[in-house]
Amino acid sequence: MLQAYLVDDELHALNMLELFLNRTDKVNVIGRSINGFEALDALRNIRPDIWFLDIEMPGMNGLELAANIHEVDPDAVIVFTTAYDQYAVSAFEHEALDYLLKPIEMERLSRTIERLNKEKRPSTRQSHLDGMTNQDELIVEVLGSFRVARANGENLMWRTAKEKELFAFLLLDNPVTSAVHRDRIIEELWPDETYEKAKIYLHTCVSLLRKNLRNLGIEQLLSYKNEQYMLDRKRIKADVYDFLAFSFLMQQPENIEIAHMEQALHGYKGELLPQEDYAWVSGLSHRLENFALECIITLSGTYLAHNNGKKAVEAAERAISQSPYEEEAYRSAMQAYLLMGKHDHVLRIYRNLVERLAELHIQPSTVTRQLYEQIRFPD
Known part of the structure; x- marks a missing residue:
């Protein structure tokens, strides 16, 4: 009753x-x-x-x-x-x-x-889902796209844009402890509303999110305690979490092998939430982009150290595509093509760099120009 x-x-x-x-x-x-x-x-x-x-x-x-x-x-x-x-x-x-x-x-x-x-009343569908393996696991992609799904591939369907943004904010705002204070959520998601009205909107979105997760077969993923909301990170497999974990490992690069870097960069599909216009996401997005660029250039240099010109070029060209004004990426590409004996490609990369930097009214560095001179005027 x-x-x-x-x-x-x-x-x-x-x-x-x-x-x-x-x-x-x-x-x-x-x-x-x-x-x-x-x-x-x-x-x-x-x-x-x-x-x-x-x-x-x-x-x-x-x-x-x-x-x-x-x-x-x-x-x-x-x-x-x-x-x-x-x-x-x-x-x-x-x-x-x-x-x-x-x-x-x-x-x-x-x-x-x-x-x-x-x-x-539990539905037949819910009873079926309860018998599945990994029933409580949520798969989340936010790098290059935004997708939330069960392990069986069934996508979470959003009813409102704010519900979707709330989930993204809870997922990303505090990657360490996952707890986010109610007032911080209100400040970022409803900055122009009165506090009382914003609280109502927040409660509505929380209720919608819980209901949609429940319909997907995911129970009690979102909790509330001491005025803080938190997602159960142990039940979420997110591409961004894997990439952040790798960023911590990179603080001790001597322990990182090529396979680790390759795997991490394979998971970096692109910009964080590229199709979502969330003002609060820009800071983390830029940090991830810069770290990915650093990793790609480091990987290119590691390939060069192992005399693998082809792989070094692929990594360097990817870095150039991601950051067209990053001189170090061009230089890595030039060194890789030089290792492979493709001098015409070295010249092409250098000219492309000169054109790009001219847009910023600067010239290539002395180190890059010296590398170029090795091709024009070999000993």
Whole structure:
């Protein structure tokens, strides 16, 4: 039987709602309050299956109460009750299960309860997913694209752009501990909104994200504690995490082998979230791009040290493609072609460099010019 908590400043409305709920034989009313403050006190000790909240109440209205409930219990199911239909849009911004107009009709209330029972009942699809291997694992690609899927290839479908951005922010903002404070999320994702309205939007997006993950068969991936949201990183395989882990290894390059660099760069498919216009992502994106460029140039030099001109050229050309003004990449390509005896390619690379640097009103460095002179005027 469902457990319900009722909040309404009108005692008559409370009594009628409790009477109707009892008549359904599917709901047990475990508490009731005449204002939002009493309800929040009760929330310290209970977690009902469903909250019935009146909207028009003094001190704290139902919309504000819903935001506060979701602050403590992001998965809380809300049904709003009101005599005014102008609140409908605001109600569903809170991801409310339903919106009941007063005077409440028994038939309409029964449909709400039936809907909640259906959503709580495990589906055949869910039972099937529960029996799969790696059922709780999420595969995430954010380098060169943005894709979130189960291990079986089933993609997560986004309902709103902000829900999608929230997931990306939680994934990337704090790669070390994964915990992100609520106010930091609000500051970055809703900088132009009032704090109270931004909190409502955040709760709505959290609810949407949890629901979509649940529909995908992923439970309890997103948690909330001490005003911080966090993803369970142990259940997420993300290309960016692998690349960041390699960046830490590169702090001790003497322990890195060619195979390690090749594997890491194979996973770097391109810019971080290239198709998403997220202002907050630019800093991390630039750091990853610079590190990838550094790795590619280092790899080219390592190939040269092993007299592998062909591989060295491939790495250097990739670096040039990624950063057309990086002189060291051109120089690596020139050295690789020189090793291979392809002097005409050395000249071509040098001319391309000169043209690029001319756009910045600078010339190649002395080291690069000396390398070029070895071709023009060999000993």
